[in-house]
Amino acid sequence: xxxxxxxxxxELSHIDLTxxxxxxxxxxxESILNFVDEIQKLDLTSGSELTDPYNVLRDDEVHxxxxxASLKSQFPEKDGDFMKITRxxxxx
Amino acid sequence: MMENLTLxxxxxxxxxxxxxxxxxxxxxxxxxxxxxxxxxxFLEVFEKDALEQAKLADQxxxxxxxxxxxxxxxxxxxxxxxxxxxxxxxxxxxxxxKAVYNATxxxxxxxxxxxxxxxxxxxxxxxxxxxxxxxxGVTKNPHDTTRVSGGSSGGSAAAVAxxxxxxxxxxxxxxxxxxxxxxxxVVGLKPTYGRVSRYGIIALGSSLDQxxxxxxxxxxxxxxxxxxxxxxxxxxxxxxxxxxxxxVKIIGVPKGILDSGVSEEVxxxxxxxxxxxxxxxxxxxxxxxxxxxxxxxxYYIIMPAEASANLARFDGMRYSVRAxxxxxxxxxxxxxxxxxxxxxxxxxxxxxxxxxxYVDAYYYKAVALRNKIKEEFNSAFENVDVILTPTAPxxxxxxxEKSDPVTMYAADLFTVPANIAGSxxxxxxxGISDSGLPFGVQIIAPHYGERKLFSLGKxxxxxx
Numbered sequence: 209x210x211x212x213x214x215x216x217x218x219e220l221s222h223i224d225l226t227x228x229x230x231x232x233x234x235x236x237x238e239s240i241l242n243f244v245d246e247i248q249k250l251d252l253t254s255g256s257e258l259t260d261p262y263n264v265l266r267d268d269e270v271h272x273x274x275x276x277a278s279l280k281s282q283f284p285e286k287d288g289d290f291m292k293i294t295r296x297x298x299x300x
Numbered sequence: 301m302m303e304n305l306t307l308x309x310x311x312x313x314x315x316x317x318x319x320x321x322x323x324x325x326x327x328x329x330x331x332x333x334x335x336x337x338x339x340x341x342f343l344e345v346f347e348k349d350a351l352e353q354a355k356l357a358d359q360x361x362x363x364x365x366x367x368x369x370x371x372x373x374x375x376x377x378x379x380x381x382x383x384x385x386x387x388x389x390x391x392x393x394x395x396x397x398k399a400v401y402n403a404t405x406x407x408x409x410x411x412x413x414x415x416x417x418x419x420x421x422x423x424x425x426x427x428x429x430x431x432x433x434x435x436x437g438v439t440k441n442p443h444d445t446t447r448v449s450g451g452s453s454g455g456s457a458a459a460v461a462x463x464x465x466x467x468x469x470x471x472x473x474x475x476x477x478x479x480x481x482x483x484x485x486v487v488g489l490k491p492t493y494g495r496v497s498r499y500g501i502i503a504l505g506s507s508l509d510q511x512x513x514x515x516x517x518x519x520x521x522x523x524x525x526x527x528x529x530x531x532x533x534x535x536x537x538x539x540x541x542x543x544x545x546x547x548v549k550i551i552g553v554p555k556g557i558l559d560s561g562v563s564e565e566v567x568x569x570x571x572x573x574x575x576x577x578x579x580x581x582x583x584x585x586x587x588x589x590x591x592x593x594x595x596x597x598x599y600y601i602i603m604p605a606e607a608s609a610n611l612a613r614f615d616g617m618r619y620s621v622r623a624x625x626x627x628x629x630x631x632x633x634x635x636x637x638x639x640x641x642x643x644x645x646x647x648x649x650x651x652x653x654x655x656x657x658y659v660d661a662y663y664y665k666a667v668a669l670r671n672k673i674k675e676e677f678n679s680a681f682e683n684v685d686v687i688l689t690p691t692a693p694x695x696x697x698x699x700x701e702k703s704d705p706v707t708m709y710a711a712d713l714f715t716v717p718a719n720i721a722g723s724x725x726x727x728x729x730x731g732i733s734d735s736g737l738p739f740g741v742q743i744i745a746p747h748y749g750e751r752k753l754f755s756l757g758k759x760x761x762x763x764x
Contacts, residue, residue, distance in 0.1 A: 212652055214648065217648045217651050217652055217655075218648065220651050220655065221608060221612075221647050221648060221651045222615070222629065222632040222633045222636055223633070223636055223639070223644050223647055223648060224633040224634070224636070224637055225644075233644070233645065233648065236645060236704075236705055237645065237648055237649060237652070239704075239705070239706055240600065240645070240649055240705055240706055240709075241649070241652070243597065243600070243706050243709070244597045244598075244600050244601050244662070244666075245597075246594065246597050247594055247597045247598065247601075247665055247666060247669055248661065248665070250591070250594065250665075250669060252665065252668040252669055252672055264536040264537070265536065266533065266536055273401075275383075275400060275401070278383075278384070278398070278400045279400045281398070281400075282397060282398060282400060282618070282619060282620045283618070283620075284616065284617070284618070284619075284620055284621060284622035285622060291617070291618070293617050293628075294617075294625075294626070294627060294628050294631055295627070295628070296628050
């Protein structure tokens with residue numbers, strides 16, 4: 209049986225849960241993980257590792273976005289031309 | 301005159317000026333008005349814009365000019381961006397979000413003259429197989445309104461089945477184009493990974509996602525595929541247009557594929573299709589893919605891992621919705637309360653399988669398993685041209701029937717392997733059950749083998 213702490217996972221992923229939701233999810237998530245856990249019994253040592261054949265990166269060039277106004281219209285909060293966000297670092 | 305038109309037929313009717321683009325659009329808009337309230341297929345109909353696009357198409361057609369999709373109404377899944385239109389991925393967290401640019405597939409359709417009719421319902425963030433996870437209600441199956449249309453592209457499949465549009469686009473991460481196509485009795489394609497650009501698609505599992513067309517016939521799906529495919533500098537996973545020929549002589553059926561979790565009527569229908577194919581002269585052989593049955597396990601580790609990372613961007617700072625106030629942490633948690641239950645489950649699962657101490661046992665193990673499954677597909681395709689399975693283990697199920705997540709996940713049994721392997725796969729209708737519900741079979745080809753899917757698919761649709 210897989211044991212997890214829903215509380216810890218919800219903190220890590222910023223998913224706020226009520227106690228009822230937490231209890232319900234505890235059972236559901238454990239049943240999902242018990243289902244996927246079948247792969248633990250497989251022997252996959254035959255050279256199958258995380259192997260992406262190659263990584264494709266585009267050139268690091270600046271492209272002008274043609275419609276900045278509509279982009280700004282989607283900001284939840286604005287201050288003039290800037291997107292307003294909340295303070296992350298504490299201090300005066 | 302307008303009933304049951306294929307894209308091919310519409311093209312000739314429009315080009316010969318036997319109907320106008322406006323008349324055609326009127327026919328579909330009328331069907332939408334009649335049926336949408338009950339079926340809940342469209343989240344929004346772009347009536348005004350569509351009428352303008354159709355008028356413009358008529359002007360071009362009058363001049364004797366044409367293009368593959370000129371004047372043809374198309375529906376778009378709600379996770380594909382159309383500039384200036386809401387793209388909500390059927391989530392409350394994006395319900396006010398208006399796209400600020402076009403997805404590459406939308407640009408490509410526009411260039412060929414398509415008329416955008418509206419955006420279709422789906423499971424929230426494409427997480428589900430029934431549209432029951434939509435924040436805006438379930439899409440009912442046009443064949444039986446007590447049943448689901450499948451998912452996550454349930455709206456796009458039902459739109460075609462209910463004659464609300466002749467064709468649509470969906471997205472497919474683990475079967476989200478093919479399974480609803482099967483449930484609704486239409487044709488749906490998941491192209492080879494990298495064949496169609498995902499620029500402007502709201503991401504679910506980035507190593508699995510593909511955009512795919514849905515239509516009434518294989519030929520129509522091929523027409524749309526040829527429009528949307530191609531390399532795109534805005535999606536680094538897209539590849540050059542190399543392709544395999546359309547030869548199909550040997551069809552592989554995975555050993556033990558019908559052994560567990562498959563309904564009797566689906567087994568019978570699948571066996572009947574195989575018999576018909578053998579009678580047509582195809583050589584049907586068994587192929588051994590020993591790890592295939594674990595594809596679903598790998599999928600439900602890899603997909604939530606990628607989803608939890610992709611959805612981290614919804615933190616209340618961007619994309620129009622911000623709930624709560626105060627510190628970043630509070631805003632993020634309050635805003636993310638807008639996610640539905642299934643989305644929360646997958647974020648939590650994804651967070652777990654990527655967390656320190658578990659990432660080796662879950663995520664990396666699943667990736668190793670994925671590579672194993674890819675290897676097995678590669679060796680199978682040395683001996684067979686395509687692989688055939690049912691599309692889904694059962695026909696469309698009742699709304700509310702699968703309340704347990706793991707039971708719901710089992711509906712993806714046959715479709716997930718193609719995403720895991722990156723292979724193209726096509727669902728083709730293969731008959732109707734005694735209770736009047738469509739069956740579908742799935743053809744899987746090696747990478748770049750879309751033409752093989754189309755050629756065999758055209759044979760299978762003849763059996764209907």
